[in-house]
Amino acid sequence: MEFTGAGRLEVRVTSADVGKRVSVRYVTDSAREGGRFTDAVGVLTSWNAGVVTITRKSGEAVRIPELRLVAGKTVPAAPARRRGPAATFPELSRVAARAWRPVESEALGEWTLRAAVQEEAGRRTGFTRRANSALPSGDPGMPVAGALERVREWYAARGLPAYVQTATGAEGTQELLGAELERLGWRREVTAELRTAALAPLADREPGPAEVRLAAAPDEAWLRFSRPSAAGDPAVRHVLASGPRVWFASVAGTGGVPVAVGRVVVDGRWAGFTSVEVGPGQRRRGLGTAVMAALARRALDEGASAAWLQVESDNEGARALYEGMGFAVHHHYHHYRQAEA
Incomplete structure (x- = not known):
């Protein structure tokens, strides 16, 4: 926060700072929260009709009546993350x-x-x-x-x-x-996180309790497990199979029916993990980790060194799993749907 020469807090942001990263302190709604001070850091996205809007890194918009501001200043961009590969x-x-x-x-x-x-x-x-x-x-x-x-x-x-x-x-x-x-x-x-990690530690994980099979294209069993309602649709196969270099993993259960699957897209130094799924009756057995480790080893063989994946922000179980694998949040992304008539 900014202080004057007398040591008092001072608001040093204006509507001219829209688009910049700011840090502000403001008084909360006294009727509901006792009038406490709280802080908000993010991008100043609007200052209209006496209301300041700050968008946090998660995409949450904080709207503050300007009369409640007690201090504020512009701040530099967030420092580079120390975990995972460097990336813009x-x-x-x-x-x-x-x-x-x-x-x-x-x-x-x-x-x-x-x-x-x-x-x-x-x-x-x-x-x-x-x-x-x-x-x-x-x-x-x-x-x-x-x-x-x-x-x-x-x-x-x-x-x-x-x-x-x-x-x-x-x-x-x-x-x-x-x-x-x-x-x-x-x-x-929808709001989701794009997370990144080094690839080698993932590839070095133990192979796991089951054999993981890899293929350069998804077979019908893979598609029926991952996309049961649209397995035979050509659009589904096109999207899944048309990345720069794609590999599909599966763990077979009784009768050869998959109990876990996954996909990796190798693109230069990057390996992107998607569609990692484990059957409901097979979870907490290490199958998802085994699938990702097998795909990571293949990606390493093809020259990749860094990993990324996407996970929805409300999927607490998957977020905890990926955090344990070393994946750190790089940024959030959001899907906005058109206004209804």
Whole structure:
């Protein structure tokens, strides 16, 4: 916090600092919380009509009446993480996008519209939000409101709801775009973490209690286990199999039916782990770890040295598992859905 010469707290941020990282202290709602002081650190995403909005690295928006501010200042970007491989947000954003390649895509300035339409239970859906969302990487070439209208039209033509994926919590992420989406009525549906780790320690883990088989393409048993409602859909196979270099792992149970599966996408120095799943009756036996270790060893053989994965923020069990494997949060990403008519 900032102090004056007399030692008093001072607010040294203004509306001109929108887009900068700030740290503020403010008084909470006295009627509910006793009027305590509390702090907020994040990107200043708006200062309108007497209300200050700060977006934390998790994507949470904190709205503060400006009259409750007692101190504040701009602060430098968060220091580089000490855990895991060094990486920038643009690099990881590109790598993650290549791991979920859509069936069709179209450029909108520096945004990319992506779709992978599947038939599920007699209706058209998009296979995963990651392959069915607009990915902003810069300027769409028009005002954001106009770009979002183009996004709506593009997805409506394919019978899909419109999604935009944004990120928060690292240098160069998109807090201001997220705030604009919310202002325009778009609703955040999902928040997830992108985590990174060194690959070698994962590959060095014990092989586990069961044999893990690897293949360069998913067979029908793998697909039925992982995607039972859409295993035969060509869009599903396309998205899963079309990364730079993809490997699929499975552990066979009775009758050769998989009891655990996983996927890794090797892309230069990066190995991205996705679709790691264990059957309900087989959990807590080390099968998920065995699948990831086998895939990590394959990725090492192909020249990768760093690992990444994505996990939804409310999946406490998976987050704890990956934390124990050395995966640390690099940034958060969010899927916003179009405003309903």
